Every structure is written in structure tokens, then in C-alpha cells.
Amino acid sequence: MLPKPAVAQALVPYTLQIDSAQLEQTALSLAEEAVQLARLQQYQLAVPRAELATQLAPKNSQTWTLLGSLYIQVEQFDKGIVALQQAQSLAPDNASIRFVLGEAHFRQGRYEKAVENLQAGLKLKPETPGALFDLGNAFYKLKRYDEAIAQYEKAFALEKNLWPAINNIGLVKYERGDIDGAIKRWEEAVAIDNKAAEPMLALAVAIYGKGDKEKGLALGEAALKLDRRYATVEFMKENLWGERLIAETVKFLETPEIKAALVKIQDAPPPPQISP
16 A cells, blocks of 8 residues: 655744843843942953843843943943943933933043033932032033032032042142142141042142142152052043143152152052951
């Protein structure tokens, strides 16, 4: 007898059922991992997790904000701005996104764009000391000195231990030639935090320049013991020191007393590690 003809079995297409809620949960878990890694400054490990989180939850503004912030940390500013703009389109009333966008533009030297974003964020959340301080810095870089001082004062009024705001008013005043006004502000900043190397060194340079060399040298050595990075011009620039103050500080660092102090600081043993 003849064999029965084979009946072809066609494959039935199978549509994968995607659980969007599960994807969202996975995305948030990845985002949380990224946040934990960022706290440990392991940004290179945090970025791919945040990237995957945005792919799994493309309509979640938090994942895009996180990704944008991480890109800024690894200095991929253009990518950071694109991610943050995506976050902003999803959450237009979120002031924090505007603040981070302001930071991204500031770090690229786009100070006008930084001002624009920081002001937009402050319209939504006006009593934010950090954003007011950042806005002051943007105005300072644009040489809009009165506006810079106004923002620093607002920031300090909201957060009374925010010595960097008082310190930066000193930076503005020094660049404008108001040495006594700068000294007064740096003294205030050191009174708030006597371990703050920046206002202490700036104060030392200003006092030394006015003729009180002994006090200036003593303060300068104390400041450099706290943070010798201020002995480098690059670090001063990173902290927004102006040309006038940098020039005077370079001369101060070349004095025999401070050169000797820096050698001692360099050769000093590291502080003992305290066991937990």
C-alpha cells in the first residue's frame, strides 16, 4: 500500500507578550544599580546600566535624567544634553532637569545657555540654594558681577553654612579691585568653616599683598596643608579664581617661605588610616 502523503506542518507565528510593567520595574532596578555605582564613583559601570534602563523604559523621565547626569560625570557633555532634553520633554515641569542642563552647559563654557536653563528651573523651584549658587557662577563667568553677587547672597540667605557663596563674593570683589571687601568676605567664609582651604589661601594672598606678610604666610601655609591642590594654577581656574587673584597667588607661592612649606607638606607622611 502506498504511504500516506506527509502533511506539512507550518510553523505558527508566536507573538512575544511583553509585560510593560515588568520592563519598567527592571528599568528602575537597573537605574537604582547605576545610582549606587555612581555613589561609589564607578561611573563607567553605571553608564551602561542607565543606558539600558532608558531603552527598557523610554518614557520614564527619571531614567533619562540619570543617564544625562552620568554622561556629564564622564564628560560626554553632548550626549548628556541630548538625554536631559529627552527627560525635559517627558517632564517639562521638573526643575531638577533644568538645573542639571544648566550644569552641563556651564561645564562646556556655554554660560548664556547655563543662565537660561538655571533661571527656567528657578522659576519652577525658586528657593534652591545650589541652583542659585550655580547661577551666580554663570553670571560671574559672563562678568555680570552685580548679578553674580545677588545670586550668591540669595543662596547664602537660604543656607547659612554655604561658605562657597561667601567665598565667591570675595572672588568677584577681588577681581573688581575691592581688596578690603574681598578680605571681609573670605574672613566670613573661614569663620563658617575653618577647614576650608580656598578662602583661607585667598585671604592669605590678599593680606600678604596689603603688607601683613607674617600673617599672610602663616595663613597660606595652613591653607596649603589643608589642600595643596590650590598650589596649581589649573586647580585655581577650576574653582573660578580670576586672573588678578591667580597672578598674585603665583607670586605668593614663589616666596621662599611658601616654597619651603610646600616641600615640607609634600614630604609629610600621609595621615594614619583609622580602622572602622
